[in-house]
Amino acid sequence: MVPPPAPGRRTSRSGSALEVEEYFAPQRTSTESLPDPEPLLANLTIGVLEVLAGVREVDQLARWLGEDAFRSLVTRANLSTRARSARGIAPARPSYRILSTRWSSPADGVVEGVVITAGPARTRAVAVRLEGWDGRWRATSLAAL
Numbered sequence: 001m002v003p004p005p006a007p008g009r010r011t012s013r014s015g016s017a018l019e020v021e022e023y024f025a026p027q028r029t030s031t032e033s034l035p036d037p038e039p040l041l042a043n044l045t046i047g048v049l050e051v052l053a054g055v056r057e058v059d060q061l062a063r064w065l066g067e068d069a070f071r072s073l074v075t076r077a078n079l080s081t082r083a084r085s086a087r088g089i090a091p092a093r094p095s096y097r098i099l100s101t102r103w104s105s106p107a108d109g110v111v112e113g114v115v116i117t118a119g120p121a122r123t124r125a126v127a128v129r130l131e132g133w134d135g136r137w138r139a140t141s142l143a144a145l
Helices: 017-024 038-053 058-064 067-087
Strands: 097-107 110-118 123-133 136-144
Touching: 038 058, 038 067, 038 097, 038 110, 038 123, 038 136, 058 067, 058 136, 067 136
Parallel strands: none
Antiparallel strands: 097 110, 110 123, 123 136
């Protein structure tokens, strides 16, 4: 004879493959459950500029980037590397300082920001879209101008 199940425990496996996939898929996170995005915007901007300068690997930023943003940064970094190689310029650590950070939240769990930086030769802007996934911010779109 099979003993009865303990209270609160399910005896059958109810759940389709779709339900299981949704359970383990990345989950959206609301803005109130996420940290302040400003430090990430600033640090990610400096990291992106270092990748483009050739002194940081793109893989070091992978944790904070979505797939599309990662792929576009890899492509842009490869183009920068080829351009430096063609001109015979060695990679050098950039010395950018952040002039301003502006961001807004067009929807819950989404932040769009622009970070303006000043370097020795030029001023740059980096536009970033952050989305809340699995309890942390991830950059889903990047544009370095």
